[in-house]
Amino acid sequence: MFRLSKRQVITLIIVGTFLLYWVRLFYIQVIDDRYQISATNNAFRYKIQYPGRGLMYDRNEKLLVYNEPIYDLMVVPMQVDSSMNWKLLSKILEISLEDCQERLKKARKFSRYAASTFEKQISKEMYGRLQEYLYSFNGFYIQSRTLRRYPQAVAAHVLGSVGETDEGELKNNGYYRSGDYIGKSGLEKFYETDLRGKKGVNVVMVDVHNRERGSYKDGKYDSVSIPGSALYTTIDLVLQEYAEELMKNKRGSIVAIEPSTGEVLAYVSSPTYDPNLLVGRVRSQNYLKLLNDPSKPLFDRAIMASYPPGSIFKLAQALVGLQEGVITPSSGFTCDQSLIGCHNHPSAMSLQDGIKMSCNPYFYAVFRRILMQGKDNNRFIDSELGLEEWEEYMHGFGFGSKLGIDIANVKSGLIPGPKYYNKRHGKQRWAFSTIYSLSIGQGEIGLIPLQMANLAAIIANRGFYFTPHLVRSIGEDRHRPNIDTVRHKVGIDSIWFLPVVRGMYGAVNEAGGTARQARMENIAVCGKTGTAENPHGEDHAVFISFAPMDNPKIAISVFVENSGFGGTWSAPIASLIIEKYLTGEVKRVDLEKRMKNAVLNRP
């Protein structure tokens, strides 16, 4: 065995130590980049410049949403001097000393080096007091932000709300940092990327005493914030306010559309709430309150509630029957109440009368002819073939699928087709006799109020619709939102609309019509009532309408839950809105008063 001399052993110890250190240095300097990140957190403060969120205007450029500056107190736990005057800080912030410590602990848990919010949304007054002493609170600094404010407490469901990003949103989108705001519902959510603008950042160097030591590399890594784009909505503020007023103390919704463009003029879901409630420090508290409210004010009935449409659905059946050639405008059917229940009225001798009087047996017969066209001798197969074709037509009307409106969480409703019934009853185990209640808009079928209003728009346009939308243009350059501008044809020739429109006119304006309460001097209103059977209580009332009959300016659906017959409440409310929109003022003061004061939301 060879022996090392003592000199060699000592040399080996020295060289060995140096080699070990050298490798270790290679590891921490070149391989492990953890320290690089820590150093950045140590000495840089990324001061985020939050841009103002885009404003929102109504169709006449009246302000709906604006921003109010607020201040957040941020803390970098590592830089906090624990011996500072906590008492003073807690006094300025109006929180307890324990709360102060608790918040610091929480911030430290999140990160020692990165900033956390210590106190959110400080008022201007508090900010003033804090500013005076801030120099003595090492590790604290103020970040300015903005909050949403609403000059009028209207259109809460349309505008939506803004809240702090949750974990899911942080994970899905790299743009957001914890504590950032994001649109949570309504237009705020749908147009988030337009509204939010672009955050800017100032990279500032900070020394160990939390003093800012100027911008890093003369601002080489800074970026300027870009303010969010404004939304020019289609909402008519005056009409919206009026509609909301009418819906007070009622459950339901109103959707009014300009038929020639698809622009939504008014959009109400009742009960509603003051959008100012879901802003700032009070947001989470109020949100919980609204969430737990049994009347569900957060639930957007206009696009999320699916109801059987009742008799308004007969309009679509009439059109399909005409297009299919199974009936003519002059087809008459006796009011045979042994087939299906009806109210007392003379038998309808034409389609126009059938609609005007909303005769159930009439549309039972129409639907029967649509489904059973004799294409097969087996009535089961015949019904299935008929329903298949019918389903196509219904999709053409925008039923049973999502309308592409620019608001989040829109539902599609339900149009049951052969697939649905085959699954439910078994193949060839159902026929017209099983599903005839579809003819009068009852049964499994479901439409959302937006689809109902769109039906009115389709009839007003005599056969087509534009996708209903809430935003006309965006930003300074007024570019159009990314919504289709296609003229959606529903697959019914325009000539077949004449008897239907006449019937709707009759329902409102002629003796024996079901919607006489919607009648107005000087304006030719067309409408159709509906009553959606409600197994849980009083029936829901619906009225769809457009006016004037020729060259329609407004199409509307008014849905009032648990209000019984459609003509009693829904029709007058719709006519008041039409009057307001077309003439600018309401002359029928008594009717208006009666509608406003009606309380229909008793549990």
Added chain:
Amino acid sequence: MEVTSQRGLEKKWWRTIDKPLLILYVILVVMGWFNIYSAVFDPDMADTFSFTSRYGKQLLFIGLAFTIAIVIMVIDVRIIIQYTYFFYGITVALLVLVLVVGTEVSGAKAWIQIGGLSIQPAEFAKFTTALAFAKYVSSPDINMRRMFSQMKSAVWFILPVILILLQPDAGSALVYAAFLLVLYREGMTGKILAAGAFLIFLFVISLLVHQYWIISGLVAIALVVFFYGEKTFGRIVLILSALLVCSAFVFGVDYAFDRLSAHQKSRINVLLGKDADIKGTGYNVNQSKIAIGSGELFGKGYLDGTQTKFNFVPEQSTDFIFCTIGEEWGWVGTTIVLSLFLTLLLRIIMLAERQRNNFFRIYGYCTASIIFIHIFVNIGMTIGFIPVIGIPLPFFSYGGSSLWGFTLLLFVFVKMDMKRYVM
């Protein structure tokens, strides 16, 4: 070999001085100054040069250090040899004096204030102890192969260790472990060195792992050693007693650790990774690692280190000066500094081995060992290998006493080397 006259040599000092050592010394001191400048550099006062700042003072210290070096070059080496014990006596007396009249800085009475100048006697004691130890060990009537002689010689460095521990300054005391390397070179068996290393290993392990596991391990090792060797009675006794001593040591460490002050405990725990309190005790080490680690391959550039500039690392111009190199010059910089130090150490050992005079050789080894242990502890501390022990990095760290101490230590050896043919 031709022997030139002494007079001739003195005239041609430039020919006889060891140029590599001289150049290494100058490079290290100059690099040190630039790093101190960066460590205390304040971007807000970049245009003013001030002699009251640390880099200004260090410039004065360097001037004085060069003067010391020149004086050593001029005076006769025989005077140094003659008065060796006297110098030793003076520093020991100063070490006693500092305990009485010393100024306390961060818990240790280590400084003597003379006018505007503070002196740290411990920094000079290394030099005088090295001289005295070398002189004693090299005296003809000492046989270093004998254990007793080794123990007697150890008294020379144990005395200052005790005095320094009384300050208390464990870091500076630890430096005297350097003399164990010299003892080893001059006769002490390597087994003691190995045993020492093994005990340190056991010490660390027993803080990390439960003692019963360690003792099980020790028993297993003992059995293996027993079966693979002669099974004589003497061997069995030796193995058993070694086992006993080790076990006692393990329990002893545990017992002692329980009785340490909370402050010392947490320092050790941080090092062992048991305690991640980076804001408390681990703050220095963590910040130091961040500074070095963020330098990456090429560093952030001179005066551009953010951790350096904004004082995130405490004591950066003194004990943590290596961070500045790491951050601003990157791995390339640390590699260069390590190579310079390694070259210096190996050169000293090479020169020591070529001395005919035992005194000179032993003194050379003392010089190399003392410098080595400083580097070992200081850099080891900044990269988190060793607990925070406040000792300077030779030639680099801010401070007059340490720079002068190292200059004396090194240049006396350089002088000896110049005279190696005549003495």
